[in-house]
Amino acid sequence: MNFTNLQIQTESLPKVEDLVLKPISNSYLKIIILNKLALYAGLIALVFGFKYFIEKKEDVELNLWYMIFVVIVFCILNLIVSLLAFKKRKYAIREHDVIYSKGIIIHSMITVPISRIQHVEESRSWLARHFGLSTLKIFTAGETGSDLSIKGLPHVEAKQIKEIISDKINGNN
């Protein structure tokens, strides 16, 4: 019988903290900025619209500049945070698992063992196609919390990873 029961040295286990995670494609930053700009434009338009409608109905004068100021400060802060957070979006594929880390205010690093993956999906939005990027979605049987979606991977690489994972899943079954 080929059975061993050696003591596990926790120090010698593969360490996730020593791993060099790969950053996602830089072009994804453009997508983030474009998305954010669209959002901010919407917000500012909302402020103007709000003022217009309120003043028409009721005879109150709202301080437009004050409101715009608040919104712009919010936008700038939001943009700075998302630019900084972009640097935190990193991923790695190991022999047995997929790791994805993100977030600056709340940093999280999630690992899904490949043997627990149910299926992999690679999807591209219109904008992502334009920049040659795609999103890799990894589904597990767990609650929504354990599903990964790695955004902003170069299209070729996403396809490769998808192939590797699919092969491994099918190999295991």
Place this chain on the structure above:
Amino acid sequence: MEITDFSQPLRQSSKGIIVIFGFKVFQFFKKFFVLFIAFGVSLIRGKSFANITPTMILLGIIGIIVIILVIAILKYLNFKFYLSKEDFHLSSGIINKDTTIIPKSKIQNVYIKQNFLQQIINVVSLKIETAGDKKSEIEISALDRPTAILLKKRLFNKLSVASEELDLVDHIEEPEIFFKVTLKRLLLEGLSQNHFKSFLLIFTFVFSLYNEFEEYLQELKLEEHIDDFVQLDEDTLFNLLITNVIIVIVVVLISLLFSVVKTFIINFNLEVVEHQKTVEINKGLFNKVSLSLMPSRIQNLVITTNRVKQYLGLHSLSVKQAMVNQKQQKNFNIVALEKEQLNYLINKLLLNYIAEGETEKPSTYFMRISALEMLSLGILINTVLLFLFGVEMLLINFVFVPLAVLYVYFAYKKAYYRISDNYITIGSGVIDTITNILEIHKIQGIKLKQTLFQKRSGIASLVILTASKAVTIPYITKTEALSIYNYLLYKVESQDKNWM
């Protein structure tokens, strides 16, 4: 007893028509409830509603009922099922014919249920749940009990060739009723529940009623009378206090009653039957359910108790399985267990579970963060009360501050985690004492979380994701978190154990 042959296409018991009919009528009335009220109101006012007379409405209702009956009969006639060697086949549908085939190996769970109507006409419904999406459930709504039990047994036997032998074995080995709840224990269970939630719910309800009632009084211009009445006492504040105390007492009584009645209805005649491999739960007053627990499908065990319950020897065990919908999840709850019975059941469901390994506590950061939470809650409550009622209401801090301190103290005291060779045990709770147990090889993913503020103190939280729920080891040092992270990943990836 005549043994039903499941290899031929079968219909349900003819009483199924009644069940389908009852269900459809109920559904119909539920859907058009608002419409009926509108009709009713306009009828009472004596106005004809768009030229419709009461007789026409009556005729309409009779017509609808006849249509529903016809649909029920057609549904019954078109509903056929049979068992082949490896699959369960079902054909249904009146106009659109559906054929469903479920491989026996994919069946997650088989429940036997009995609602009020089914209890009257003495049939049961059998529900088959698969691991697929939430919609792929099948319900056979009327079978007599022996047939249902036989069918259930057949569905669980993966090899139908060996089924005859297995049946024989099962017949010889009479399953043993392991635990049966007594009325007294059920009563105690209801009384000793954490009433805080139902208390808050009912308190808001009663309070809004009271407010509403006050407005109503004002509308009737009774206010002057009441003012006179109040002024007789001279002390308005005292009077208000008395009213509020009475409200609180009434609310406490109602919430007690509420919990007791709820516990009774859900857990009436709770029975835990032990089979060779599975454990069966039977319970319910209006809705009788019977469910089987398969050890291999269990993802999480949650044990809940509290101080009072511990003293009375009452523990509840809730079993979380994969892919079970929220409504069903509640049924996997066994209440009012003795300590020994609890330990026995845990050992039955999780092989070789021993509370071994070192018990570790979260970092003291846990206390700081819960104190901060309580502080912000306190500030919020204070500002709201200050604006709404004035300075006197700040007296509430005399109640709030000790409660907050106790909250922080108990939350930290009850928090611990223990990682052994095969199991993770996590303790939590404030009023309740909650113990979460899961098997390491059932982990679906691990997440390390750290906020910007925690980074400075070197603190992180670990979220362990399974197929049924996520459990958190809160606020431990980052080095500790990483070593657990690596250890669990190693455990999951090096073993070739399936999670289901």
